[in-house]
Amino acid sequence: MEVKIPTRAYSGAIRPITLGKGGKAFTVGGETAFPFYTFEGQMPNQPRFGLEVLDLEPSDWPATLLGAYGAVVKDPAAWAKKCVAELGADFVHLTLAGTNPNDQNLPVDHAVKVAKAVAAAVDVPLTVWGCGSAAKDAEVLKAVAEALSDRRLCIGPVVEENYRQVGAAALAYNHVVIASTPIDINLAKQLNVLLGNLGVKEDSILIDPTVGGLGYGLEYTYSVMERCRAAALTQQDDKLQYPMYCHLGVEVWKTKEAKLPGDADSALGDESKRGVLMEAVTAATLLAAGADVLVMRHPEAMRLSRELVKGLATG
Amino acid sequence: MGLTGIQIFQLLPKTNCKECGVPTCLAFAMNLAAGKAELKQCPYVSEAAKQKLAADSAPPIRTVEIGTGKGAFKVGGETVLFRHEKTFVNPAGLAMLLNDDEPEASVAGKLKRFKELSYERVGLTLKGNAVAVRAAKGDKAAFGALVTKVKAETEGGIILMAENPEVMAEGVKACADRKPLLYAATPDNADAMIALAKETKLPLAAKASDLEKLSALTDKLAAAGVQDIVIDPGSREIKKALHDEIHIRELSIQKKFRQLGYPTIVLPFEMTKDPMMETVYASMLLAKYAGIVVLSDFRGHNLFTLLLERLNVYTDPQRPMKTEQKVYEINNPGPGSPVLATSNFSLTYFIVSGEIENSRVPTYLAVLDTEGLSVLTAWAAGKFVGDALGGFIKKSGIADKLKSPTLVLPGAVAIISGDVEEELGSGWKVVVGPKEGAYIPAYLKQNFAQ
Ligand code: SF4
Numbered sequence: 107m108e109v110k111i112p113t114r115a116y117s118g119a120i121r122p123i124t125l126g127k128g129g130k131a132f133t134v135g136g137e138t139a140f141p142f143y144t145f146e147g148q149m150p151n152q153p154r155f156g157l158e159v160l161d162l163e164p165s166d167w168p169a170t171l172l173g174a175y176g177a178v179v180k181d182p183a184a185w186a187k188k189c190v191a192e193l194g195a196d197f198v199h200l201t202l203a204g205t206n207p208n209d210q211n212l213p214v215d216h217a218v219k220v221a222k223a224v225a226a227a228v229d230v231p232l233t234v235w236g237c238g239s240a241a242k243d244a245e246v247l248k249a250v251a252e253a254l255s256d257r258r259l260c261i262g263p264v265v266e267e268n269y270r271q272v273g274a275a276a277l278a279y280n281h282v283v284i285a286s287t288p289i290d291i292n293l294a295k296q297l298n299v300l301l302g303n304l305g306v307k308e309d310s311i312l313i314d315p316t317v318g319g320l321g322y323g324l325e326y327t328y329s330v331m332e333r334c335r336a337a338a339l340t341q342q343d344d345k346l347q348y349p350m351y352c353h354l355g356v357e358v359w360k361t362k363e364a365k366l367p368g369d370a371d372s373a374l375g376d377e378s379k380r381g382v383l384m385e386a387v388t389a390a391t392l393l394a395a396g397a398d399v400l401v402m403r404h405p406e407a408m409r410l411s412r413e414l415v416k417g418l419a420t421g
Numbered sequence: 422m423g424l425t426g427i428q429i430f431q432l433l434p435k436t437n438c439k440e441c442g443v444p445t446c447l448a449f450a451m452n453l454a455a456g457k458a459e460l461k462q463c464p465y466v467s468e469a470a471k472q473k474l475a476a477d478s479a480p481p482i483r484t485v486e487i488g489t490g491k492g493a494f495k496v497g498g499e500t501v502l503f504r505h506e507k508t509f510v511n512p513a514g515l516a517m518l519l520n521d522d523e524p525e526a527s528v529a530g531k532l533k534r535f536k537e538l539s540y541e542r543v544g545l546t547l548k549g550n551a552v553a554v555r556a557a558k559g560d561k562a563a564f565g566a567l568v569t570k571v572k573a574e575t576e577g578g579i580i581l582m583a584e585n586p587e588v589m590a591e592g593v594k595a596c597a598d599r600k601p602l603l604y605a606a607t608p609d610n611a612d613a614m615i616a617l618a619k620e621t622k623l624p625l626a627a628k629a630s631d632l633e634k635l636s637a638l639t640d641k642l643a644a645a646g647v648q649d650i651v652i653d654p655g656s657r658e659i660k661k662a663l664h665d666e667i668h669i670r671e672l673s674i675q676k677k678f679r680q681l682g683y684p685t686i687v688l689p690f691e692m693t694k695d696p697m698m699e700t701v702y703a704s705m706l707l708a709k710y711a712g713i714v715v716l717s718d719f720r721g722h723n724l725f726t727l728l729l730e731r732l733n734v735y736t737d738p739q740r741p742m743k744t745e746q747k748v749y750e751i752n753n754p755g756p757g758s759p760v761l762a763t764s765n766f767s768l769t770y771f772i773v774s775g776e777i778e779n780s781r782v783p784t785y786l787a788v789l790d791t792e793g794l795s796v797l798t799a800w801a802a803g804k805f806v807g808d809a810l811g812g813f814i815k816k817s818g819i820a821d822k823l824k825s826p827t828l829v830l831p832g833a834v835a836i837i838s839g840d841v842e843e844e845l846g847s848g849w850k851v852v853v854g855p856k857e858g859a860y861i862p863a864y865l866k867q868n869f870a871q
Pocket of ligand 1: 433434435436437438439440441442443444445446447449462463464465466
């Protein structure tokens with residue numbers, strides 16, 4: 107019996123955005139169809155995977171996660187190097203957790219020093235990510251943008267409260283901004299409009315839709331991402347035609363279920379596999395919704411997710 | 422519904438007798454097309470017209486029920502492509518594979534896990550749905566014996582996996598009263614499987630090597646009178662499997678392609694030997710349309726993870742999830758513990774309670790019913806305000822458990838602290854906490870660590 111496969115006519119495309127500089131730079135985005143719908147459009151650049159490095163030794167990571175790195179977690183530069191050289195990360199995402207005013211409140215100098223050390227240790231694209239306090243991030247990210255002006259960093263989270271300062275710094279030094287909004291398609295669009303008005307170029311924006319982890323709001327992120335992609339590809343919504351950056355490892359590994367101990371026969375199963383699967387399944391779900399750049403924490407979860415992408419893109 | 426008002430009008434008596442409550446047959450037809458009337462309101466429609474209209478209004482993807490009693494579950498019945506359009510209807514069934522050549526200890530362990538692994542979450546019980554018993558040996562007695570055991574030991578659904586009709590018949594004999602799914606009719610064994618399914622009125626899976634052959638096969642099944650069908654397009658590579666799932670959903674919903682308007686069954690364990698990778702493939706297919714996912718094993722780490730994903734994917738996308746209004750105890754709080762206030766938007770509740778847990782600081786969490794709105798939105802809507810919050814705290818009686826009651830407000834609504842103080846009276850100290858969940862652990866440790 108003849109089966110005629112229906113195909114959509116898409117009217118828009120995701121902008122290709124190049125991250126980093128030199129031989130290890132890469133491009134993400136460029137899709138002309140829904141995620142992995144390669145029977146009706148192109149997905150010229152495969153989604154990319156990075157590992158997260160913290161500026162200070164992690165205090166709340168479970169042993170199953172720390173064990174994947176060993177002693178390097180005390181030294182961000184050595185840690186970043188390991189992520190790339192041994193674990194095969196496409197890029198490194200440095201989170202400046204220590205600058206948080208509600209926690210250690212380390213100064214801008216600290217941030218710049220760590221960011222420079224990490225940048226010197228790796229030649230792959232580098233994301234520098236603030237602590238989430240809009241005011242502090244404005245200061246910190248501005249200084250980092252200037253100190254690493256030759257790297258074409260990704261910097262974020264750029265939010266409505268600090269987009270002027272951080273956006274201007276990114277513009278001045280040709281970095282890519284990660285525009286972060288709280289799981290809302292209209293806010294995502296609005297922030298991109300503001301960044302455009304500020305003069306941030308169309309080749310320098312990524313959307314961070316804000317990730318809810320598996321069992322902790324993933325459904326909201328999933329639908330906002332699907333809607334962003336649909337608006338970008340089928341309604342020519344120009345302000346949403348950017349690749350999506352998903353900072354997911356942190357969301358998975360802060361949940362209690364990812365951290366609880368247990369063996370293969372316990373109710374939540376083997377602790378060495380549970381967190382990894384929760385992270386890899388979160389990644390798979392986000393990939394289905396349109397993730398282009400994924401920040402992960404466990405190298406094994408990254409390996410699994412990458413294997414999935416390989417199968418979907420080339421199989 | 423595909424038929425237009427004019428097409429429906431052609432099927433009506435055209436006598437304009439008004440008994441249906443509208444002046445003309447045409448008006449009635451228009452109402453039918455718009456879903457504003459029901460066919461039975463017209464006493465004069467012919468049988469032929471009834472059938473035609475019923476077929477047209479049948480859901481694009483059939484709902485198939487497997488199992489009985491507590492173990493029954495439905496799959497299919499989906500109406501949209503994307504969950505933001507409308508809630509997905511029947512959560513994908515998760516099944517655990519059991520081979521009849523597995524060692525006894527392995528079988529015992531699997532059945533134990535099938536029975537015991539279940540999780541409480543947001544007021545729901547999450548668990549696997551079925552055991553898929555596979556005739557790996559091709560031996561009637563061995564298959565029948567294992568099916569008998571599964572039936573005796575579990576309440577869940579059963580999927581009988583055998584392609585030899587004689588072996589299948591043995592399994593059917595053992596558990597027909599539990600309404601198992603028969604997997605599968607293929608182009609080679611279809612006649613015998615159809616006979617078996619018709620005789621027992623059991624749902625039947627159809628498996629072929631591509632969508633064309635599958636469509637021809639379901640056509641044959643339907644023509645023979647088998648209605649409850651589950652389909653397997655035979656793809657065993659993840660890319661093809663995903664594309665087939667998408668094609669099947671789009672063909673049935675957008676094109677009303679009846680031959681593929683059935684729930685699907687996927688077997689990720691036939692796509693990889695690595696159980697971790699199998700789980701990842703399963704998760705992709707679960708997000709994209711699989712009706713039943715058969716896993717090589719249920720372990721806490723893979724089952725729990727996929728159950729969470731299923732819960733997320735199948736949640737109503739329109740309605741914010743709400744948590745029950747009450748004072749929750751986290752990390753075993755005592756008389757010296759603070760009371761944190763937040764809204765009952767589930768996402769907010771999950772984040773805040775998770776952060777409190779992370780802090781390990783014993784804490785009470787007072788969750789105010791804000792009709793599922795987040796703190797700031799609820800404040801703007803006049804729901805997270807002094808008298809509502811104060812009233813709830815007073816009524817909860819939590820003060821009686823505390824030495825020096827301290828209420829911590831979310832930083833985003835510092836503005837209401839005066840009103841809350843006024844409402845609560847002098848027995849309470851009201852302070853303002855951090856603006857974001859991520860800062861809660863540091864805040865609690867600094868101010869309330871024991
Ligand atoms: S009851 Fe039937 S025949 Fe009479 S007007 Fe209505 S549709 Fe026409």
